[in-house]
Amino acid sequence: xALIQQxxxxxxxxxxxxxxxxxxxxxxxxxxGLCAAVEQSFAWAVGQRPVIESHxxxxxxxxxxxxPKRLALAVSFCFRKSVERSVAALHGQRVLLxxxxxxxxxxxxxxxxxxxxxxxxxxxxxxAGAQRFITALTLQALSxxxxxxxxxxEAAEAAMGHIELAxxxxxxxxxxxxxxxxxxLALGRADDLLTTLCLASEAPLAVAxxxxxxMWAHPATQAHVGTLRARGVxxxxxxxxxxxxxxxxxxxxxxxxxxxxxxxxxxVPQRLVSKxxxxxxxxxxxxIDPVRFLGNRSSGRMGFALAAAAAKAGAEVTLVAGxxxxxxxxxxxxIDVRSAAQMREALLSALPGxxxxxxxxxxxxxxxAEIATQKIKKGDGPSSLVLERxxxxxxxxxxxxxxxxxxxxxxxxxxxxxxxARGKLEAKRLDGIAANRVGVPGQGFDADENALKxxxxxxxxxxxxxxxxxxxxxxxxxxxxxxxxx
Ligand code: PMT
Numbered sequence: 001x002a003l004i005q006q007x008x009x010x011x012x013x014x015x016x017x018x019x020x021x022x023x024x025x026x027x028x029x030x031x032x033g034l035c036a037a038v039e040q041s042f043a044w045a046v047g048q049r050p051v052i053e054s055h056x057x058x059x060x061x062x063x064x065x066x067x068p069k070r071l072a073l074a075v076s077f078c079f080r081k082s083v084e085r086s087v088a089a090l091h092g093q094r095v096l097l098x099x100x101x102x103x104x105x106x107x108x109x110x111x112x113x114x115x116x117x118x119x120x121x122x123x124x125x126x127x128a129g130a131q132r133f134i135t136a137l138t139l140q141a142l143s144x145x146x147x148x149x150x151x152x153x154e155a156a157e158a159a160m161g162h163i164e165l166a167x168x169x170x171x172x173x174x175x176x177x178x179x180x181x182x183x184x185l186a187l188g189r190a191d192d193l194l195t196t197l198c199l200a201s202e203a204p205l206a207v208a209x210x211x212x213x214x215m216w217a218h219p220a221t222q223a224h225v226g227t228l229r230a231r232g233v234x235x236x237x238x239x240x241x242x243x244x245x246x247x248x249x250x251x252x253x254x255x256x257x258x259x260x261x262x263x264x265x266x267x268v269p270q271r272l273v274s275k276x277x278x279x280x281x282x283x284x285x286x287x288i289d290p291v292r293f294l295g296n297r298s299s300g301r302m303g304f305a306l307a308a309a310a311a312k313a314g315a316e317v318t319l320v321a322g323x324x325x326x327x328x329x330x331x332x333x334x335i336d337v338r339s340a341a342q343m344r345e346a347l348l349s350a351l352p353g354x355x356x357x358x359x360x361x362x363x364x365x366x367x368x369a370e371i372a373t374q375k376i377k378k379g380d381g382p383s384s385l386v387l388e389r390x391x392x393x394x395x396x397x398x399x400x401x402x403x404x405x406x407x408x409x410x411x412x413x414x415x416x417x418x419x420x421a422r423g424k425l426e427a428k429r430l431d432g433i434a435a436n437r438v439g440v441p442g443q444g445f446d447a448d449e450n451a452l453k454x455x456x457x458x459x460x461x462x463x464x465x466x467x468x469x470x471x472x473x474x475x476x477x478x479x480x481x482x483x484x485x486x
Pocket of ligand 1 (some may be wrong): 359390
């Protein structure tokens, strides 16, 4: 006991200066990093190979070098317990992880670990292709369960093992899901153990596609994805970025933590049943002439994540989307628009009967005063562009006779975030405002993750860096709280 107290003192001495913040989530990240890093140093101290854990690098080097073996073990134990409490979102879930063939199969190792950290029991099924990239032994060691690789395993199938496994799963996640696997799933084939299990199970299925960007964009793949989505399969990702083949584009498997967050988000309590939620997302494009426009960097991901989270909480969701290339979240009605004027019209016509409006769209504040009907030529074009203000849709909805019971705006700021956000909360007479810093890499516009602070009269809440799906789930929880109090 004295040893554990000593450990906690050491960690508490280190954590605050390292964290630079007091919020739960930040504290969790720090503690997770601390825990993993201490495990790392412990593993080194007893002469084992280092524990593979990226957060390990966060440990202040002083602690890493001075931490004695027993101290490290106890610290690791204490903080692992803290981590388990913090992230047991998937507690009690039995996740069947399918791994198909692709270079991203190596990420399955970390995924198994993250799923277990989140409280899930994990069993792995690998396709023949997956076994060319990662061994069953690795995934068996990490999952703590035997890995199944074949439908023709005589011992397992003596007791109809595939049916038992199909019934055991409360969730099926296939990551990575190759183009071939998506095609076989879409066709309802049962030509190996994994596809057979998917046909034989009633558990919700999620897939994390991973493939070369051209393969992902191919009409055949997109048609299969469309079929799967229409069948209720959750498509997680893919992410965009550098690919193993050397190309850059959409097709990378989403990171393991993003997948775990997304899976956790599907377990949200149905707090918005019989509620109608209106969401705006994406940029608006303000045309200058038939080929040019004024736009912004919004990808629509934040707003789409909010619409998805609200639908998962049981709401009837209408999503008014600016020009983005994102798939419609399942169960959401979508209206596509281009300009601020079109967005205003669509939002106002959808307004009657809504319980909440969430304005995540980056609506243009200005538009060209005139739109040229023909392409403006270099020679005869004006050297300056005359702009006029667009209508502030959020402010208009706030003073509308059909104002919803909950009005949640967003503030995208590069500096003085709190001051400007609170100013908008007041000036636009909102119930809440979600303030995010933009102009920094990895959050805000066109990123998979975000970090924001939510302000309302009488309170505030911080959402530290996490996937937009996870942050959206938190914001939707706040909307549900607000509506319950009304
Ligand atoms: O789309 P992503 O790539 O995922 O990026 C997410 C995001 C950064 C766009 C999102 O998180 C966000 O901050 N959205 C609001 C962006 C914005 O326009 O902020 P603003 O501070 O300029 O506007 C304040 C609020 O007024 C917003 O709710 C906006 O929707 C609304 N507004 C603004 C102008 C206008 N003419 N009409 C409006 O309704």
